[in-house]
Amino acid sequence: MKENDIRTYSRNTELVSERREHIAKSVAPLFVKQGYERTTIRDIAKVCGMSMGHLYYYIGSKEDILGIMMDYDQHFYTDFVKQMIASYDSLSPTDALIKVIDDLYRGMAGIPDFTRFFYQEMKNLQRDARRVIMDRERTLMAEFEKMLQRGCDSGEFVINDLTLVANTIIVTGHMWVLRKPLFARGYLLDDYIRYQTENILKSISAYPKKKPEAQD
Amino acid sequence: MKENDIRTYSRNTELVSERREHIAKSVAPLFVKQGYERTTIRDIAKVCGMSMGHLYYYIGSKEDILGIMMDYDQHFYTDFVKQMIASYDSLSPTDALIKVIDDLYRGMAGIPDFTRFFYQEMKNLQRDARRVIMDRERTLMAEFEKMLQRGCDSGEFVINDLTLVANTIIVTGHMWVLRKPLFARGYLLDDYIRYQTENILKSISAYPKKKPEAQD
Amino acid sequence: MKENDIRTYSRNTELVSERREHIAKSVAPLFVKQGYERTTIRDIAKVCGMSMGHLYYYIGSKEDILGIMMDYDQHFYTDFVKQMIASYDSLSPTDALIKVIDDLYRGMAGIPDFTRFFYQEMKNLQRDARRVIMDRERTLMAEFEKMLQRGCDSGEFVINDLTLVANTIIVTGHMWVLRKPLFARGYLLDDYIRYQTENILKSISAYPKKKPEAQD
């Protein structure tokens, strides 16, 4: 399911990568809107601006497109985790958490179709592709747990169950994308991030203020 | 999309209802596992223990099964909301919230396939069916907002954004079902409910204890 | 294809005949409206006021209903031909023709669904059923030819081709049923018969009047 395993007739590796990213980005909204199964090769070829036959120049089967999308999405998280780790040293646990949450939520909101995609289409992924996703989620949670642990060690946080809090932080990012339609019209991501960060911090802070950051 | 609108050849209303509930329950795990689109009428007939033709004695089309599932799921939420409202009078805001969260999470965990189903198959629902789901979610959120508002009025809670907290409470229930595989093996629903309830309360309590219920 | 060959579970011959006539009459408008193939056993049972299972008490298969209808329609023509032959002796050729045409057209108009039926569903009849219809039409034409021949012998008619005229007389009867919607709204069968009879007589009369029966 690694991108490299996918059949192509081209030997121009760079072109293939470029086209595949193009395919992943073009097709994501379609998959989210109508689902993988209901999206036909004809649809895909159309949004990609190529013929059906030519599409098969870069992929081996329809299912490979799921793999390509996974690869693309994976970049986001790999990059994010790297940058997250870098935050450890430069900032206090609380400030690092605030910054990382901000980055994560903005990042997720920037690729909403991909975020939705995995909630919807997990079942269509091959067994090993599913494992890749699970591993990534576990990695992400583990990084957050480390970050939260640092805060506990420094006495800034008091947490009953690190995993649950890490999970909540991540899921809260997804939910901006998935449940935004349920919020009041015109609700802003900025507000979402600020208020949710407050809530999270209140639930883990060792020295809670009565109404933290109300002066903002 | 009401069950009554679905075509049947039988005029025995009771039999029809009974069979449809049987269909909804039988088919839910299949839909969750492989998705609506990948599940064939043959598969469905098999798990329901009927012939394909007989299945169509109770439904008009494959899509109607989504409607039937929705109706079945809807019962749960309707009943829950009624019981929730009853909690308003008899208990303090905090105790009511604790009890309602407990009921909600246990209830959702009791019909995991249905909970998963709507995250996965929303896009396959007809436009009006989708609206029904949205309305239900909004109703549920509104009820929680009322309950939270009571707590604010009584001075027990301090909340920056009622909607976001209501949303978090509901989503946290879903996440037991959706993300349980990411938690440590053998993690218990009882613990999940206790810790998540603590976290939620800490993020909204007006008079937080330093380490609430640490004596547990 | 004779009615007697059709399977029944009943030994009460009279009842069977009665029910079959009921079936033929009930089903005819349905067959005309939506065609034999599009009419289901469920439809048929409904218009006959019986259950599907009970319907099969009087017939062996759906196709048998075509045979039953044929039998019923056949009565009309058998009776008509008998009465037609009776006219030979009592009336002059011209008067006999006028009377027979009147009877035929009114008769056909009285069972419009059956008349339409054979134009539409001939192809669905079994080979031998088709032959029965053809024989009947040929018999009818032959009787008209005899009647026209009498007129030629008596010097009242002058006819180039007896078959064609006989055919035209019969078809003109069908056309009241088949093409009535093309005539002016409110066009009456009485007028149709009078004018068409005039036209036919003009085309065969040995001593044409300039404007026959204009005084009517």
Added chain:
Amino acid sequence: MKENDIRTYSRNTELVSERREHIAKSVAPLFVKQGYERTTIRDIAKVCGMSMGHLYYYIGSKEDILGIMMDYDQHFYTDFVKQMIASYDSLSPTDALIKVIDDLYRGMAGIPDFTRFFYQEMKNLQRDARRVIMDRERTLMAEFEKMLQRGCDSGEFVINDLTLVANTIIVTGHMWVLRKPLFARGYLLDDYIRYQTENILKSISAYPKKKPEAQD
């Protein structure tokens, strides 16, 4: 129901038109022989020499084939009416009528499957397709009425009801196709046209000869 409204996956308009005409012509005898409903897509694909899937490259549904046939048949009548109108000026009413009848009957006999088709399958056409056929028939009748009126005005014809005569002329053309099997073996279209024309003229001529063209 216009051909253009029918779904196709091809954007090559010429190819689509060509294939559709091929389909209409190939399928007509089959429809006449066994009826629209009894003809399967498999049958149709076979006589068209394509695979089932490829057939659906040019049509959206089986029913569309009826529309395609209609379009094809419509050409004949449109062309005929144009040529008919041209006859008005160049010939006397009687001669024009003789010529037009000859053309019409030969034309109808040239596409016997289409002529039969509409008597059989009218009920399977969509509501608006049916209207198109009705309009066409009315147009044709109206043209004949005009032509007959010219004859009345010139004193050549005496007619009690123009519509009925126009109707008879058209139906007589259909009947060569529909009832030919009832005539003597080897009966010729030439004779049919000559004798029927005589009969029609006799029934409308102002100055009838005693035995017209008997010397032929």
Added chain:
DNA sequence: CATGAATGAGGTTTCATTCAT
């Protein structure tokens, strides 16, 4: 006599994939 739930063969339609151009 009478019912209608149950069956499954066979119909229409879709769509991933290939290949001649």
Added chain:
DNA sequence: TATGAATGAAACCTCATTCAT
């Protein structure tokens, strides 16, 4: 590289017929 006409397996759905009641 690029196209899109062509294929056929497999999906959904219907309905004549039977049989336990």
